[in-house]
Amino acid sequence: MYAETLATGHRAIWSLPEHLRTTKLVLIFHDAGSTPETVAEHYFTHLPTGTTGLALQAGFNAAFGHNWFTSQDHQNPNFPEVLSAAHRVFDAIDDDEFGTTAYTSIQAIGVGQGAALATTLLRVRPEALSGVVGLNGYVIDNPMLTALDPPEHDAQSKRVLWITFGEEPDHPSAEFSKHWLTSHTQFVEAKTTSAITTFLIQNVS
Numbered sequence: 001m002y003a004e005t006l007a008t009g010h011r012a013i014w015s016l017p018e019h020l021r022t023t024k025l026v027l028i029f030h031d032a033g034s035t036p037e038t039v040a041e042h043y044f045t046h047l048p049t050g051t052t053g054l055a056l057q058a059g060f061n062a063a064f065g066h067n068w069f070t071s072q073d074h075q076n077p078n079f080p081e082v083l084s085a086a087h088r089v090f091d092a093i094d095d096d097e098f099g100t101t102a103y104t105s106i107q108a109i110g111v112g113q114g115a116a117l118a119t120t121l122l123r124v125r126p127e128a129l130s131g132v133v134g135l136n137g138y139v140i141d142n143p144m145l146t147a148l149d150p151p152e153h154d155a156q157s158k159r160v161l162w163i164t165f166g167e168e169p170d171h172p173s174a175e176f177s178k179h180w181l182t183s184h185t186q187f188v189e190a191k192t193t194s195a196i197t198t199f200l201i202q203n204v205s
Contacts, residue, residue, distance in 0.1 A: 001040050008091045013040040015053030023104045024204050027089065028055040029114030032072055033062040043109055046196040051204065058113075059088055068117045074173035079144040085117055086124045093128075105204050109133040109196070116140050122158055122185070123148045131203035132185075133161045133196055139177040152183040160185040161199040163192070 002014040013036045014021065026047055030039040036055035044053045058066040068085045069076055076082055093106065106129055110118035115137020122129055123145050150157070160181055181187040188199070 001037070001044065003037075006092055008088075010088070010092050011036060011057040012092070013037055013055040015040070015044045015047060021052045022050055023102065024051040025093070025103050025106045026051050026053050026200060027093070027106065027108040027118075028053055029068065029089075029108065029110040029117050030055065030058065030065065031112030031114055032058075032065075032067045032069075034065040034111070038065070039109075039111055039114070043111075043193075043196070046109075046193060046200070048197055048201045048204065051200065054092075056089060056092055059085065068113050072113060074116070074138045074176060075141045079142055082120060082140060082142060082145065083124065086120050089117070089121060090125065090128065105130045107131045107133070107200055107203055109135070110137055111135045112137055119160070119180075120145065122160075126150065126156075126158060129158060131159045131161070131199065133163065133199060135163045135193070136165055137162075137177070138173040139180045141173075141176045141180075149180075149184055154184070157185050159188065159199070159203060161188045161190060161195060163190045163195070165191070 004012050028039045036057045040055040047053045058068040060067040108118040115134030118132045119139045
């Protein structure tokens with residue numbers, strides 16, 4: 001793992017040294033109260049050969065680690081904060097930041113609150129990502145985000161692998177997430193992380 005503080009101020013962990021990084025990028029977003037080191041340790045091993053992993057640190061301090069949003073409620077009412085978190089990521093993947101002329105594919109893996117961020121990126125700039133993996137996560141239920149959603153069952157919708165460990169959560173966030181995912185993405189469910197590598201390979205351009 002290769003730690004770096006980017007020009008944008010992000011603390012980041014790369015899976016490869018600079019001279020070996022490729023144009024096939026996989027962003028990895030940690031859960032609330034966690035760190036990029038934690039998700040890098042767990043999920044860099046799932047990256048296909050020829051891809052480069054980049055685990056970013058969230059912007060809000062927490063008791064342990066950092067949070068992407070100050071609220072963990074799936075009905076997060078703070079639209080500016082949600083949008084700011086998304087743009088924090090888009091700022092970090094600007095071509096000038098890494099000296100890369102163009103990424104041929106960008107995918108995202110998000111854990112918990114990081115999955116909420118990853119699906120938000122799909123809503124804000126769907127053309128930027130070729131696929132998303134969510135682990136024990138949720139989708140934010142916010143009317144202003146809903147206004148950005150494409151039509152339901154759009155033929156151009158992106159593929160999402162949604163992994164839930166243990167029993168299905170009996171919570172309103174799970175119901176909304178399932179509805180949004182089945183309506184706005186090509187939704188694939190799994191129960192273990194063993195599906196991640198194959199899914200990422202299928203989405204690499």
